[in-house]
Amino acid sequence: MAQKSVRIRDVAKEAGVSTATVSRALSNPELLTETTRETVFAAIRSTGYRVNKAARNLRTRQAGAVLVLVPNLGNPFFSQILAGMSECFGDSDTSVLIADTKDQAPSGKLIVDYFLDSQVDGMICLDGGLSGHELQQFSDKGLSNRIVFACEWVHDTCLPSVRSDNARGARLAVQHLFELGHRKIAHITGPQENVLTHARREGMLAERARLELPVKDEWIIRGDFSLESGRRAAEKIIAMEDRPTAVFCASDQVAFGLMSTLSANGLRVPEDISVVGFDDIELSEYYVPALTTIRQDRHALGRKAATLLMECIEPEPVVSAERVAPVVVDVELVVRQSAAPPAN
Amino acid sequence: MAQKSVRIRDVAKEAGVSTATVSRALSNPELLTETTRETVFAAIRSTGYRVNKAARNLRTRQAGAVLVLVPNLGNPFFSQILAGMSECFGDSDTSVLIADTKDQAPSGKLIVDYFLDSQVDGMICLDGGLSGHELQQFSDKGLSNRIVFACEWVHDTCLPSVRSDNARGARLAVQHLFELGHRKIAHITGPQENVLTHARREGMLAERARLELPVKDEWIIRGDFSLESGRRAAEKIIAMEDRPTAVFCASDQVAFGLMSTLSANGLRVPEDISVVGFDDIELSEYYVPALTTIRQDRHALGRKAATLLMECIEPEPVVSAERVAPVVVDVELVVRQSAAPPAN
DNA sequence: TATAGACATGTAATCGATTACATTTATCAT
DNA sequence: ATGATAAATGTAATCGATTACATGTCTATA
Numbered sequence: 001m002a003q004k005s006v007r008i009r010d011v012a013k014e015a016g017v018s019t020a021t022v023s024r025a026l027s028n029p030e031l032l033t034e035t036t037r038e039t040v041f042a043a044i045r046s047t048g049y050r051v052n053k054a055a056r057n058l059r060t061r062q063a064g065a066v067l068v069l070v071p072n073l074g075n076p077f078f079s080q081i082l083a084g085m086s087e088c089f090g091d092s093d094t095s096v097l098i099a100d101t102k103d104q105a106p107s108g109k110l111i112v113d114y115f116l117d118s119q120v121d122g123m124i125c126l127d128g129g130l131s132g133h134e135l136q137q138f139s140d141k142g143l144s145n146r147i148v149f150a151c152e153w154v155h156d157t158c159l160p161s162v163r164s165d166n167a168r169g170a171r172l173a174v175q176h177l178f179e180l181g182h183r184k185i186a187h188i189t190g191p192q193e194n195v196l197t198h199a200r201r202e203g204m205l206a207e208r209a210r211l212e213l214p215v216k217d218e219w220i221i222r223g224d225f226s227l228e229s230g231r232r233a234a235e236k237i238i239a240m241e242d243r244p245t246a247v248f249c250a251s252d253q254v255a256f257g258l259m260s261t262l263s264a265n266g267l268r269v270p271e272d273i274s275v276v277g278f279d280d281i282e283l284s285e286y287y288v289p290a291l292t293t294i295r296q297d298r299h300a301l302g303r304k305a306a307t308l309l310m311e312c313i314e315p316e317p318v319v320s321a322e323r324v325a326p327v328v329v330d331v332e333l334v335v336r337q338s339a340a341p342p343a344n
Numbered sequence: 345m346a347q348k349s350v351r352i353r354d355v356a357k358e359a360g361v362s363t364a365t366v367s368r369a370l371s372n373p374e375l376l377t378e379t380t381r382e383t384v385f386a387a388i389r390s391t392g393y394r395v396n397k398a399a400r401n402l403r404t405r406q407a408g409a410v411l412v413l414v415p416n417l418g419n420p421f422f423s424q425i426l427a428g429m430s431e432c433f434g435d436s437d438t439s440v441l442i443a444d445t446k447d448q449a450p451s452g453k454l455i456v457d458y459f460l461d462s463q464v465d466g467m468i469c470l471d472g473g474l475s476g477h478e479l480q481q482f483s484d485k486g487l488s489n490r491i492v493f494a495c496e497w498v499h500d501t502c503l504p505s506v507r508s509d510n511a512r513g514a515r516l517a518v519q520h521l522f523e524l525g526h527r528k529i530a531h532i533t534g535p536q537e538n539v540l541t542h543a544r545r546e547g548m549l550a551e552r553a554r555l556e557l558p559v560k561d562e563w564i565i566r567g568d569f570s571l572e573s574g575r576r577a578a579e580k581i582i583a584m585e586d587r588p589t590a591v592f593c594a595s596d597q598v599a600f601g602l603m604s605t606l607s608a609n610g611l612r613v614p615e616d617i618s619v620v621g622f623d624d625i626e627l628s629e630y631y632v633p634a635l636t637t638i639r640q641d642r643h644a645l646g647r648k649a650a651t652l653l654m655e656c657i658e659p660e661p662v663v664s665a666e667r668v669a670p671v672v673v674d675v676e677l678v679v680r681q682s683a684a685p686p687a688n
Numbered sequence: 689t690a691t692a693g694a695c696a697t698g699t700a701a702t703c704g705a706t707t708a709c710a711t712t713t714a715t716c717a718t
Numbered sequence: 719a720t721g722a723t724a725a726a727t728g729t730a731a732t733c734g735a736t737t738a739c740a741t742g743t744c745t746a747t748a
Contacts, residue, residue, distance in 0.1 A: 054401035055704035073427040076420025083417040399734035
């Protein structure tokens with residue numbers, strides 16, 4: 001922090017006014033005469049004054065900061081979302097604090113502790129894996145109106161959230177494969193118990209049913225969104241007697257892991273097997289073959305979550321805590337090279 | 345922030361001691377009798393007290409937070425580095441504030457403003473693009489001992505920094521290609537004026553000279569670390585009369601962009617052209633073909649930068665501001681499939 | 689037994705900005 | 719000209735934790 005700090009008092013002296021006036025020049029400039037206001041600003045400039053946030057926060061009982069909880073900062077999927085948020089918060093002088101829920105899992109610290117310890121005004125949670133117990137803690141402390149979920153959310157709660165239209169994405173993917181001529185379509189899911197896994201799987205199953213496509217248990221393969229799980233799924237698929245001709249993956253990373261291993265085993269994509277991903281991360285366009293996938297507008301997700309949170313924590317919130325309807329961001333099918341008509 | 349806040353006074357009352365004692369229990373527990381200490385902690389637990397950071401920060405003139413400046417949050421390259429930092433800072437109760445230098449460029453706000461406005465104890469800068477002017481601002485305000493650079497750094501300054509051994513990485517790459525039998529080796533650089541670009545290019549040129557390999561101007565292609573620049577470079581290479589048989593790319597992303605476009609144009613990697621990257625991001629292992637590259641230990645870079653910064657901003661710093669020697673993290677050649685002996 | 693020193697704890701000033709309330713000044717209607 | 723009202727600014731309490739200094743207690747030594 002600054003060392004030779006210029007205090008509001010110094011500015012006041014310089015401008016020949018009281019500290020109250022200086023403070024008002026900053027927060028309610030319209031209360032002052034034009035001349036006073038200008039004198040004060042001149043003094044602020046000449047002294048190089050900057051408000052001491054700690055003092056202001058103490059007095060106003062605000063923090064001027066929000067916490068973003070990321071399940072795994074190492075996952076590039078989140079970077080665009082963070083970028084979107086950072087853009088919004090940057091505009092409103094709100095600091096963005098980032099914490100990785102993975103880091104604190106071992107420490108036994110609850111999320112609510114994170115919230116309280118870092119003393120922030122609100123929180124955006126990208127991790128839908130919060131337990132009911134954790135959430136209870138929040139509502140116990142009257143904090144549930146300071147949380148917004150983004151991307152993921154917690155099943156069966158009605159906290160405000162921003163999310164992609166996951167089910168629709170899944171339907172679009174299956175539909176696309178169907179139109180290409182595929183009938184035997186497999187799906188590599190996300191981790192069990194994850195809301196996204198559920199939404200995408202159900203969307204996929206619903207569309208498969210609607211199109212009256214063949215059903216086979218082993219065609220629904222459990223994954224966890226990771227590259228590695230794509231590789232494992234590939235091994236299973238290769239070993240199948242009755243192989244699917246197309247695979248819809250719950251994430252682009254899974255698709256990469258899948259394609260990489262299929263290719264290492266002499267199976268060509270899309271000639272032998274078609275692959276569709278979910279997310280449309282930057283790399284998808286540059287993979288070989290370029291990945292056909294469902295685009296999530298991650299930047300918009302970040303921006304909207306930020307905006308929503310700001311509305312929630314405003315002095316007189318526009319958004320009531322009881323709001324139920326999530327903000328849904330539309331998804332889009334991006335057709336590239338990894339899905340093509342089946343061989344036969 | 346909390347609403348029905350429990351103050352230190354409440355804890356003191358509950359424990360039957362003074363606020364000073366409660367404060368000491370938190371910051372200097374060894375000053376207290378075991379019994380008092382326990383009484384106080386019991387009271388803290390029973391009241392659910394948490395220190396008000398704003399008040400503490402005001403009084404101690406500290407911020408308990410550090411700022412991390414990222415040139416582009418959207419770039420997945422940074423996520424592992426952030427994860428490493430976040431891990432370290434999490435251990436020491438320091439909040440991590442993240443700002444994207446890209447966001448504020450238009451606003452004309454200087455980095456130093458960011459620093460002062462967010463009132464943090466120190467800053468880790470991942471952006472070596474700071475102008476001399478910006479840096480001057482920091483030293484003018486006596487803040488140069490609160491900055492640590494990571495990955496990138498500013499040429500000709502001696503601020504503490506943590507970086508990979510970029511030149512060695514470049515040498516390893518060229519050497520590997522040489523051993524495979526390549527002689528005509530091209531290089532796609534990073535953006536001009538970037539320190540990494542420079543270090544890697546010079547390392548590459550030095551090794552090429554040492555091995556007495558042929559030199560051709562057009563084999564040094566300007567890029568900017570991005571996927572797109574890899575694509576553009578590929579187009580140039582395809583158009584060359586005298587094509588290199590191998591390309592060393594300044595980043596993995598460039599390598600992906602390159603391979604994707606080569607492949608789209610019927611050139612096979614590694615059969616027709618070998619490719620080596622730099623970074624070893626997670627995906628490299630799963631690309632088709634798996635990318636031979638230079639691994640930067642990004643997690644370690646993050647951790648070390650965090651540690652270094654904490655040493656710098658400690659009350660009695662271990663690290664003097666005049667320290668010159670950067671902390672260098674070793675790199676490693678990771679051999680995969682994208683580089684093989686040349687065809688002829 | 690007296691006294692110094694070590695140790696434990698308490699009292700109260702302090703960090704710097706905000707803001708309720710008080711005061712002063714200007715404006716207007718009567 | 720006078721009192722009422724509005725507008726501009728000042729005074730001082732306040733937010734909650736820390737810590738220098740003061741006080742009190744106990745042990746050890748002469």
